[in-house]
Amino acid sequence: MYSKILFLRFPKTEVRKPVVCELARDFNLTFTILHATVFPRREGMMVLDLSGNEKDFKKGVKYLKDQGVKVKDAAQEISRDEKHCTQCGACTAICPTGALSVDRNDMSIPFDIEKCSVCQLCIPTCPTRAMKASSVFAESFFNDK
Ligand code: SF4
Ligand code: SF4
Incomplete structure (x- = not known):
């Protein structure tokens, strides 16, 4: 499959x-x-x-x-600005697919882009605004509200 x-x-x-x-x-x-x-x-x-x-x-x-x-x-529509990510983990509580999760080995927060469903829940959750949507995708989401 x-x-x-x-x-x-x-x-x-x-x-x-x-x-x-x-x-x-x-x-x-x-x-x-x-x-x-x-x-x-x-x-x-x-x-x-x-x-x-x-x-x-x-x-x-x-x-x-x-x-x-x-x-x-x-x-490809969602990205993380690694310079701004503080690895705080706040996004892992909201991410529904496990694309953002805690690696218990070193407590880092890897971003597995293949698991991302582009729900955008992480964007307002991230305190440093490290998670971003492309402008085209953000526009489509914004206009749906
Ligand atoms: S909430 Fe933002 S700063 Fe914190 S781990 Fe997630 S992406 Fe990084
Ligand atoms: S857009 Fe949704 S699925 Fe993708 S990383 Fe953010 S919270 Fe997880």
């Missing part, structure tokens, strides 16, 4: 088409929508947890791209 959390940006011409449903129907993939936003008269954005056979996964992603959807690893 191959699985990845993806960040999709839909051009406004594709926003109302069921392209994501076709991933299940035509490519045998399963998905969970973790976050979605459609801007009025503009593009749409979605965070999708997509799983399936690796070959089908690649075909499904190619299909999305062929429809004009921009596809990125969602984890």
Whole structure:
């Protein structure tokens, strides 16, 4: 089983088409929508947890791209400024996926980007503002409130 959390940006011409449903129907993939936003008269954005056979996964992603959807690893949208991280651990209490966790060997706080679901809960929690979202992703989240 191959699985990845993806960040999709839909051009406004594709926003109302069921392209994501076709991933299940035509490519045998399963998905969970973790976050979605459609801007009025503009593009749409979605965070999708997509799983399936690796070959089908690649075909499904190619299909999305062929429809004009921009596809990125969602984890690329979240970063940590290591210069500002004090390893205080506050974020580990809020992170739902264990992407931020305590390493009991040395009590450090590693950031496992592959586990990140881009929920952004760590951003307001971090006292030093070390956790950041890309401007495009932050805009989509902000507009959903
Ligand atoms: S809350 Fe911020 S400063 Fe503290 S460990 Fe997490 S990322 Fe680092
Ligand atoms: S965005 Fe969410 S899943 Fe990712 S590191 Fe922050 S709290 Fe964890």
